[in-house]
Amino acid sequence: MQLFNELKTLGYKHIKADKKANEKIPSGIWLACPKCHQSFYHKDLGLYQVCPNCEYGFRIKARERLAWLVDEFNEDDAALKTKDPLDFPDYDKKLEKARQNTGLNDSVLTGTAKIAGELLSLGIMDPNFIMGSMGTITGEKITRLFKRATRKNLPVVLFTASGGARMQEGIFSLMQMAKISQAVQEHSHAGLLYITVLTDPTTGGVTASFAMQGDIILAEPRALVGFAGKRVIEQTTHQKVPNELQDAETVLDHGFIDAIVPRKEMKKKLAWLLKFHNEGTVANG
Amino acid sequence: MASFLEKKKTAAQIVANARNAEKVSAQELLAGVFDDFLELHGDRLSDDDAAIIGGVAHFEGKPVTVILTNKGKSAEERLRTHFGCPEPSGYRKSLRLIKQAEKFKRPVVTFVNTAGAYPGQSAEENGQGEAIARNLLEISSIKVPVIAVIYGEGGSGGALALACGDAVWMFENSMYSVLSPEGFAAILWKDSSRADEAAEIMKLTPEKLLEQKIIDGIIPEPRSHKRLFKGVKRVLHEELEKYQKLSVSELVEKRQQRFQRF
Ligand SMILES: [Zn+2]
Numbered sequence: 001m002q003l004f005n006e007l008k009t010l011g012y013k014h015i016k017a018d019k020k021a022n023e024k025i026p027s028g029i030w031l032a033c034p035k036c037h038q039s040f041y042h043k044d045l046g047l048y049q050v051c052p053n054c055e056y057g058f059r060i061k062a063r064e065r066l067a068w069l070v071d072e073f074n075e076d077d078a079a080l081k082t083k084d085p086l087d088f089p090d091y092d093k094k095l096e097k098a099r100q101n102t103g104l105n106d107s108v109l110t111g112t113a114k115i116a117g118e119l120l121s122l123g124i125m126d127p128n129f130i131m132g133s134m135g136t137i138t139g140e141k142i143t144r145l146f147k148r149a150t151r152k153n154l155p156v157v158l159f160t161a162s163g164g165a166r167m168q169e170g171i172f173s174l175m176q177m178a179k180i181s182q183a184v185q186e187h188s189h190a191g192l193l194y195i196t197v198l199t200d201p202t203t204g205g206v207t208a209s210f211a212m213q214g215d216i217i218l219a220e221p222r223a224l225v226g227f228a229g230k231r232v233i234e235q236t237t238h239q240k241v242p243n244e245l246q247d248a249e250t251v252l253d254h255g256f257i258d259a260i261v262p263r264k265e266m267k268k269k270l271a272w273l274l275k276f277h278n279e280g281t282v283a284n285g
Numbered sequence: 286m287a288s289f290l291e292k293k294k295t296a297a298q299i300v301a302n303a304r305n306a307e308k309v310s311a312q313e314l315l316a317g318v319f320d321d322f323l324e325l326h327g328d329r330l331s332d333d334d335a336a337i338i339g340g341v342a343h344f345e346g347k348p349v350t351v352i353l354t355n356k357g358k359s360a361e362e363r364l365r366t367h368f369g370c371p372e373p374s375g376y377r378k379s380l381r382l383i384k385q386a387e388k389f390k391r392p393v394v395t396f397v398n399t400a401g402a403y404p405g406q407s408a409e410e411n412g413q414g415e416a417i418a419r420n421l422l423e424i425s426s427i428k429v430p431v432i433a434v435i436y437g438e439g440g441s442g443g444a445l446a447l448a449c450g451d452a453v454w455m456f457e458n459s460m461y462s463v464l465s466p467e468g469f470a471a472i473l474w475k476d477s478s479r480a481d482e483a484a485e486i487m488k489l490t491p492e493k494l495l496e497q498k499i500i501d502g503i504i505p506e507p508r509s510h511k512r513l514f515k516g517v518k519r520v521l522h523e524e525l526e527k528y529q530k531l532s533v534s535e536l537v538e539k540r541q542q543r544f545q546r547f
Contacts, residue, residue: 086486136547139547165441165463165464167464167472170462171487171488171497172547173463174441174442177421178425178544179545179547181421181422181449182426182540182541185422185425204442208402208413208442208446209417209418209421210418211414212412212414227409227413227417228408232468233409236403236404241406246409256414
């Protein structure tokens, strides 16, 4: 294991750019990839906002992803608003800012979509909405997404991106993990397909619930996928954690991800998977 | 029953009491509440996590499956159990035993006292998130009653994985929260020394959680273990009777309603 990690680290070294590169470049024009540290013109990232060097997908808004992912979309539950169960100071202001920034009512966008002719229930988490944290409305929207899909006999595709629980909603945020899991299980027992796509970052209570419950679990290249935060691990174990520990590629090596799919191939891959699962089953099933 | 109402404690005091090293242990609970406990080891995949004790026993003469988080008493044991923080293999062992209970139609009782799932490199590599996720998924439709008692710390997803069944009770001196008050204060105010203030705002005490219907009841914690066990037995007796009366579909339906309201 140790050797493996060292080899991996060595592998990344030769593409590492000058560490001071960030300081020289004026902001807005140049961008440095947080994973491989190469610098690029902003426009080089292109439509998909992907590092041209390592294919890491930059954190994008749910609505930006929607724009190139689907052919049709009908949004659901866009008006639900949290009851602020802890009466947390200044939480309303934080929410308002996040709503302005993302154009969403909470950290996930949900609805019914069409990709290459295939109908599906689609959820996209937004890492820009209070770090994609899971509040009661996030949980409610995802639960309803699964319940609707079960009723309408539709597959679910869910893009995850989350810093974990929404601290401002305390224990109510935690309860969403159980609530969503029930709806996922019902959908699964109905014989319906659930695909999760793990994007940067997928952590905490989202990893420990619906992100890891897919029939098929895909991930974007170099996306951070983990349960505990790196700092928490290092403080608890008093040991340095390798940088790649929570890279999607490492998680794939340990057997918890089915495939890594670059962003520009995602739509095609999803369309194929959705179609494949519509091709019918064996007669004796 | 009145003890927790009369001497009103602050949230910070309850946190301190919940973490008290002198608290009743998993082993004492097993001996005091159940008969004929037989420990069943291992997750059948790779490991046997010491932070989770599981097995079969008699409760009032009837078969049950019992699962407890274990902080350990000696320094050596505490190191081995990571102070009661389970590894992924602990959650996999627990789920294996819950599925076994379902097969043989016996109810499950869990006792939870954990700061949370263990945050370590090997835990990440072995899929801590996946292990908890699978527990939540499978327990949501398990066909036998699953009753949980939080007897100290109920820390985040690591506690929820063992407390996502039909009823959750808490000891008078226990807590249940999305994160430790120290972590909460560090994240929200960049100042972990404001933990006492965080504890208050987080609504993590049994009383506050009962008000919100996150839990179903509070078990008084008298000094005498004998009286404590009597209280635990009374609650388990009532809850098992209540949930064993239901048909499987009623049981699962009720469990779903329990979480759908949050
Ligand atoms: Zn890169």
